Amino acid sequence: xxxxxxxxxxxxxxxxxxxxxxxxxxxxxxxxxxxxxxxxxxxxxxxxxxxxxxxxxxxxxxxxxxxxxxxxxxxxxxxxxxxxxxxxxxxxxxxxxxxxxxxxxxxxxxxxxxxxxxxxxxxxxxxxxxxxxxxxxxxxxxxx
Amino acid sequence: xxxxxxxxxxxxxxxxxxxxxxxxxxxxxxxxxxxxxxxxxxxxxxxxxxxxxxxxxxxxxxxxxxxxxxxxxxxxxxxxxxxxxxxxxxxxxxxxxxxxxxxxxxxxxxxxxxxxxxxxxxxxxxxxxxxxxxxxxxxxxxxx
DNA sequence: ATCATAATATTGATATATCAAATAATGATG
DNA sequence: CATCATTATTTGATATATCAATATTATGAT
Numbered sequence: 457x458x459x460x461x462x463x464x465x466x467x468x469x470x471x472x473x474x475x476x477x478x479x480x481x482x483x484x485x486x487x488x489x490x491x492x493x494x495x496x497x498x499x500x501x502x503x504x505x506x507x508x509x510x511x512x513x514x515x516x517x518x519x520x521x522x523x524x525x526x527x528x529x530x531x532x533x534x535x536x537x538x539x540x541x542x543x544x545x546x547x548x549x550x551x552x553x554x555x556x557x558x559x560x561x562x563x564x565x566x567x568x569x570x571x572x573x574x575x576x577x578x579x580x581x582x583x584x585x586x587x588x589x590x591x592x593x594x595x596x597x598x599x600x
Numbered sequence: 601x602x603x604x605x606x607x608x609x610x611x612x613x614x615x616x617x618x619x620x621x622x623x624x625x626x627x628x629x630x631x632x633x634x635x636x637x638x639x640x641x642x643x644x645x646x647x648x649x650x651x652x653x654x655x656x657x658x659x660x661x662x663x664x665x666x667x668x669x670x671x672x673x674x675x676x677x678x679x680x681x682x683x684x685x686x687x688x689x690x691x692x693x694x695x696x697x698x699x700x701x702x703x704x705x706x707x708x709x710x711x712x713x714x715x716x717x718x719x720x721x722x723x724x725x726x727x728x729x730x731x732x733x734x735x736x737x738x739x740x741x742x743x744x
Numbered sequence: 745a746t747c748a749t750a751a752t753a754t755t756g757a758t759a760t761a762t763c764a765a766a767t768a769a770t771g772a773t774g
Numbered sequence: 775c776a777t778c779a780t781t782a783t784t785t786g787a788t789a790t791a792t793c794a795a796t797a798t799t800a801t802g803a804t
Contacts, residue, residue, distance in 0.1 A: 465717070466717070466721065466729060466732075466733060467618075467621060467717065467720070468663075469733050469736045469737060469740075470614075470617070470618050470621075470736055471618060471663060472663050472736075472740050473614070473736035473737070473739040473740045473743075474611075474614050474615060474618055475663060475761095476739070476740045476743040476744055477611060477614075477739055477740075477743045479743070479762090480743035480744075481743075482762090493789070493790085495789080495790070496789090510751095510752070510753090511752075511753065512751085512752065512753085519612075519615060519616050519619060520790085520791080521790085521791055521792060521793090522752085522753075522754090523753090523754080523755080523756095523790095523791080523792075523793085524789090524790055524791060524792085525753090526753065526754055526755085527754095527789080527790075528789085528790080530754095531788095531789080546751095546752080546799075546800075547798080547799060547800085548751070548752040548753065548798065548799045548800070549752065549753075549799095550753085573609070573610070573611065575742055575743065576611070576739050576742050576743050577610065577739065577742070578742055579738060579742070580735055580738050580739075584731055584734065584735050585610060585735060587728055587731045587732065587735075588610075588731065588732040588735040588736070589610060589613050590728065591724055591728050591729060591731075591732040592613045592614055592616075592617035592732070593613060593617070594723060594724050595617040595620070595621055595720050595721065595724075596613075596616050596617045596620045596621075598719055598720050598721070598722055598723065599617075599620040599621045599623070599624035599719070599720050600620060600624075619791095623792090626792090637759070637760085639759080639760070640759090654781095654782070654783095655782075655783065656781085656782065656783085664760085664761080665760085665761060665762060665763090666782085666783070666784085667760095667761080667762075667763085667783090667784075667785080667786095668759095668760055668761060668762085669783090670783065670784055670785085671759080671760075671784095672759085672760080675758095675759080690769075690770075690781095690782080691768080691769060691770090692767095692768060692769045692770075692781075692782045692783065693769095693782065693783080694783090
């Protein structure tokens with residue numbers, strides 16, 4: 457496989473696009489809101505949307521490993537964005553609630569996230585996006 | 601943003617597809633060739649294709665950070681897949697050459713990699729892939 | 745009521761990503 | 775040729791990914 461072939465491989469293009477997007481998004485976030493990562497925001501948002509989720513369910517939603525979720529939540533607690541308390545009925549679990557600071561942060565970053573997506577998708581038609589979405593969903597299905 | 605909205609966000613679908621593909625590919629590789637990662641293979645292949653590349657150029661080709669390349673190359677040397685010698689004219693650099701073991705490994709895994717790609721893209725038309733490729737390239741361009 | 749099994753979360757080890765800082769060698773310029 | 779900016783690589787710190795192992799609690803079957 458030559459470098460040209462590598463560059464033209466579909467999965468190379470795929471990796472490159474998601475990495476470039478993440479870099480752009482992370483850079484923009486860091487400039488405006490300091491030391492928060494996209495992954496941390498994703499977890500926070502998931503917990504805000506569905507507070508009753510277990511950590512394992514959160515892992516599924518944000519498409520991460522259980523171990524990663526444990527560590528991200530640790531960080532969020534240390535940063536004062538999550539409050540961790542005993543779960544009332546299941547002592548294996550914790551009751552995690554977003555702090556006021558987390559709510560504020562999510563509200564603040566929301567427009568930035570929308571703007572990032574808009575930048576990334578500009579100049580692409582709805583129809584093309586729909587097809588790309590279908591292709592990506594099919595890949596996920598094929599690899600599952 | 602509700603969980604439904606998150607699930608339907610284009611970049612969510614994008615992340616999910618690449619992660620699922622990587623997991624499938626890594627799992628298949630591990631079963632057949634033991635402890636080698638896709639990233640390590642990518643670096644090896646790039647160095648085989650263009651032996652004259654500097655580490656920085658390799659980083660560009662495989663779309664990784666300089667620091668990551670340093671560490672991946674360290675690993676490959678420790679594993680006996682790369683040979684590291686002084687560079688004849690530039691003492692900042694090293695002359696890295698693939699060992700026989702690396703050549704053999706690349707040859708062995710090649711069919712498996714092709715098979716993985718085929719699995720992932722099965723049931724998707726050439727036309728759809730072409731459009732998806734165009735969309736992804738445009739995203740990369742927009743975020744650069 | 746007990747016990748095996750399942751569910752939930754954590755931890756350890758290793759690999760990779762990212763940013764910033766440090767090292768070291770090279771090249772250009774006065 | 776001495777200095778200085780640039781280039782190539784490495785290192786440190788922190789975050790995340792993945793796999794395996796562990797700990798603890800809950801549940802279901804007997």
